[in-house]
Each structure stands twice: as C-alpha cells, then as structure tokens.
Amino acid sequence: MYTIGQISAMFNLPISTLRYYDKEGLFPGMKRTSGIRQFSDIEIEALHVIECLKKSGLEIKDIRQFMFWCAEGPATYENRKKLFENRKVALEAQMRELEKNMAMIKFKLKSEAESNQ
Amino acid sequence: MYTIGQISAMFNLPISTLRYYDKEGLFPGMKRTSGIRQFSDIEIEALHVIECLKKSGLEIKDIRQFMFWCAEGPATYENRKKLFENRKVALEAQMRELEKNMAMIKFKLKSEAESNQ
C-alpha cells in the first residue's frame, strides 16, 4: 500500500493530477483509510495502463470506461479486447504519421543546411 | 492563387482554423485583395510545414517564430536548422514511446484474449 505522495514520486506525476484522475473515476475500486487514499498494486497497474492509453490518444472519459469494464469482470472481455485492438490501429496510424513527418524534417534539415552554403 | 475556401478543402481544415492560423501570424507575408486572403504556393508550403511541426509537438507560437525566421531570410538559417534538429530528436523520442506503448497494447490484447478462454 502506498500514499498519494509515494505514487506521485514513483510515476513522476503531480499529486494534483492523481487526485484529478481519481475524481474522474480512473481508480474505481480504490480504498481509503480515514479519508486517505490507499494506492495498491491494482492502482499502480491502472496507472501504467492509463499512461499507455493516454499516449495512444484516448481521452480520460474513455479510459474511465475501460477501468469500469475492468472492475466489472469477465462480462466485458470483448469490449476491452476491442478497445485494445482499436488502440493498436490508432498507434500504427500514429507511427506512419511520425515516419512521414520524420522524412519531411530530415528533408528540411538537409535543405536548410544546403541553402546555408 | 487560392481562396480560403479552396485551401480549406485542399487541406481538409476548417476555414475558422485557417483564419485562426493567420491571426496567430503563421502566414507572415500573405497578400490580400480588397480584404480577401490570397493563398499562394508559399502559404501552401507553409501549411505543410505547419502540419508537420504541429504533429512533432511544436506549439503555435513557436511555429510562428519559425515562419518569421523564414520571412527574414538567410540570417536565420542556423536557428531554423537547430529547430529542425530539435524536432528530429523529439520525433525520435515519440517513436520510441510509441513502440513501448505498442508492446504494452499487444501484451494486453493477448492477455485479454487468454483470460477470455
């Protein structure tokens, strides 16, 4: 069990962000003792997934949906699987975009260098 | 020469966005005839660069800076080159991040599928 401060240090995320995530429902089953949040391995795993889904372009409200599916159990396997499949497609598209951008950047870098002669 | 409507269709960007970019100074030398914007090849090229720099994570105000450097001529080659070098580094970091995310997504996809048995 960890406090919010420990998790903040562990993930290098501001405490305010963790509280915001909690308020947005990203830790559906999180326990408290006399009001104080208790982050367990479940929430740590959740945070890894949150970071990943965020970077794949998912919005907070859709991440909340995912976390609720997780909390609901086996009935939602199909939904979760579909979500990851969509994220995979999104990431693949992002990568192709980045490759194109990289090509343009490299070209620009080259032409800036040449014009400089 | 193109109107804002033609450029909007060409780049699949809302007219309001193009006007916003203009207001933010992303087309420093753009001409007008009786108040109406005239997009030329220069602005089209600028838009390609804008899309690219945006996707690399650059903010509007920094893109404006770049466009002003372009308008200023040879004295700013070094600055522009450095900017592209930084973008290249940023894109490379983004790609590594995406690879890591993809690995997690693939793992999750696999484990969701397995738990479903």
Next chain:
DNA sequence: ATACAACCTAAACCCAACTTCAGGTCAAGT
C-alpha cells in the same frame, strides 16, 4: 499539547487551440 508534514475537499482558475456568434462587405447572377 503543540507543531509539522502530508493528507483531504470543492471550487475557481488556467492554457492551448480552436469554434461560434453577431454583424458586415462584396461580386455575380436574376
């Protein structure tokens, strides 16, 4: 018992990047 750090809340605020709104101009067709 008192000081202190680390926690808590609700509500207000912030920021970038747009988008919408209300009202106006202008050129072409009928």
Next chain:
DNA sequence: ACTTGACCTGAAGTTGGGTTTAGGTTGTAT
C-alpha cells in the same frame, strides 16, 4: 434592385486536461 454565397472582423464561448487556492483533517515526533 436584390438575393445569394463566399468572404471578412472582433469578441465570446468551448473543450480537455489539468493546476491553484483556501480552508480543513490526521498522524507522528518533540
């Protein structure tokens, strides 16, 4: 003359993802 469509403006509104503020509680060390 007048309607229509495509353009224009400044200002206000929206959205997403937080951060800050103000005031309050808890737990441990002295």
